Amino acid sequence: MNKLKMTMASLLLVAATGNAQAEYLKAVKPLDGYACMDLNLTEAQLRDNSVTVPILTGPSSDAPWGGNASAIVIARAPLHVVNGYAEILKLDGQPGWIAANKLKPYASVSNPNAHCTPSMMSNGRPGFG
Amino acid sequence: MPTPTHPSRPRVAMGHPPLAGRRRLSPTASAVMFVLGASATAGFARAQAVPQTIQGVPEQVTPTYLETGLPTFTIAPGTPTNASTGTGSGSGSGGAGTGESQALGTMLSQSWGDAAANNAQAIGVSASAIAAACVLESGCQNVAASGGGTVSGAFQMTNATYNADLAAALASDPSLSSDITQGLAGKMDPATEALAAAQDLKNAAQSLQAANIPDPTVLDVRGYYNFGASYGSAVAQASDDQSMASILQGTSPATLAANGITATTTVGQWRQGIVNKIGTTAYTSVLAG
Numbered sequence: 001m002n003k004l005k006m007t008m009a010s011l012l013l014v015a016a017t018g019n020a021q022a023e024y025l026k027a028v029k030p031l032d033g034y035a036c037m038d039l040n041l042t043e044a045q046l047r048d049n050s051v052t053v054p055i056l057t058g059p060s061s062d063a064p065w066g067g068n069a070s071a072i073v074i075a076r077a078p079l080h081v082v083n084g085y086a087e088i089l090k091l092d093g094q095p096g097w098i099a100a101n102k103l104k105p106y107a108s109v110s111n112p113n114a115h116c117t118p119s120m121m122s123n124g125r126p127g128f129g
Numbered sequence: 130m131p132t133p134t135h136p137s138r139p140r141v142a143m144g145h146p147p148l149a150g151r152r153r154l155s156p157t158a159s160a161v162m163f164v165l166g167a168s169a170t171a172g173f174a175r176a177q178a179v180p181q182t183i184q185g186v187p188e189q190v191t192p193t194y195l196e197t198g199l200p201t202f203t204i205a206p207g208t209p210t211n212a213s214t215g216t217g218s219g220s221g222s223g224g225a226g227t228g229e230s231q232a233l234g235t236m237l238s239q240s241w242g243d244a245a246a247n248n249a250q251a252i253g254v255s256a257s258a259i260a261a262a263c264v265l266e267s268g269c270q271n272v273a274a275s276g277g278g279t280v281s282g283a284f285q286m287t288n289a290t291y292n293a294d295l296a297a298a299l300a301s302d303p304s305l306s307s308d309i310t311q312g313l314a315g316k317m318d319p320a321t322e323a324l325a326a327a328q329d330l331k332n333a334a335q336s337l338q339a340a341n342i343p344d345p346t347v348l349d350v351r352g353y354y355n356f357g358a359s360y361g362s363a364v365a366q367a368s369d370d371q372s373m374a375s376i377l378q379g380t381s382p383a384t385l386a387a388n389g390i391t392a393t394t395t396v397g398q399w400r401q402g403i404v405n406k407i408g409t410t411a412y413t414s415v416l417a418g
Contacts, residue, residue: 024348024400027368038378039359046379049290049332049358067339071359071379091362092341110382111374111392119368125341127366128376 027119027129035077036106036116055096059085074118230410236260245323254327258415283319284326294325334415348411369397
């Protein structure tokens with residue numbers, strides 16, 4: 001009995017102090033009405049910091065710049081295209097527009113089973129689950 | 130020579146090889162060892178000696194049963210003498226007032242460490258953040274380019290990234306140009322390369338701030354520095370249980386493998402690998418207060 005108590009106490013202590021991997025960020029819930037899409041760039045272009053795809057604040061070439069797109073984009077699903085620009089959700093939670101021909105369906109070249117779900121994350125911001 | 134995912138930096142191997150010749154304890158045995166260790170530590174803390182004043186000779190024990198082979202003996206009482214009173218003085222410090230990190234300690238142990246820290250801080254990047262970059266990239270060793278690539282230096286930058294970042298840093302503070310090694314030779318001067326690397330970290334932090342991450346940490350910006358601007362915010366906002374291959378979705382299997390990333394490596398495992406190397410420095414702010 002004493003041995004059992006000792007083992008249980010030990011396990012509790014280990015559970016409390018020996019957490020091997022800290023949780024940093026997790027998906028809380030999917031963002032309905034959105035899907036992941038990829039930028040239509042080559043691997044080399046994606047690695048080149050000088051190659052950027054602008055996000056505009058409206059569906060027009062003269063709309064103000066609203067940042068640069070990341071390699072994965074959270075786009076309206078079904079795709080909402082106005083004047084050649086597709087509506088997206090920026091990672092700051094604001095809407096934006098990207099030239100529709102700069103987007104392509106989400107896929108991973110290194111893992112055909114990879115998935116991507118636009119999600120609200122545990123830090124309260126949009127992300128990828 | 131591994132192929133870097135991002136042209137500016139190849140990966141250094143993550144993790145450690147298995148320890149040869151060491152027997153792994155079972156979880157239960159480990160737990161018991163942990164408790165015994167904790168108990169021993171706690172007991173030690175409670176058993177600290179407290180100075181006592183002895184008045185005269187200590188009370189003597191008169192044995193009732195004599196041990197075999199031990200001769201009878203007596204202790205002749207004498208006059209106790211007081212030990213001289215000790216004197217001394219000391220001083221101590223708790224290290225750098227800013228809470229010096231282990232990564233920073235590693236960088237500052239290099240001859241160029243102070244200059245690198247100063248250059249980073251000059252453009253608004255914390256010394257700990259630039260130290261973390263050199264620890265993660267090269268172990269703070271000034272590594273020459275190899276394999277036909279241009280990635281080199283303590284911060285493992287390509288020529289193109291180095292030139293662009295250094296130009297941006299000097300544009301923000303032209304006075305820094307007098308303290309650096311000019312031209313591409315500066316890439317092999319760690320203090321000079323630190324200035325360009327700090328600019329890259331600053332760019333990363335600012336891009337994450339634009340994504341509504343107000344105070345990006347070393348861990349937040351690691352994706353940007355390691356894999357490039359396009360992946361920076363996606364990696365930072367990816368769930369722990371996502372695979373790295375899902376987020377670095379345009380990256381070939383060969384390039385991932387060269388960076389120590391398999392098809393099943395999760396973002397959480399990748400993050401943990403960073404934390405394992407630089408400890409709590411991973412959670413420090415990139416931008417200096």
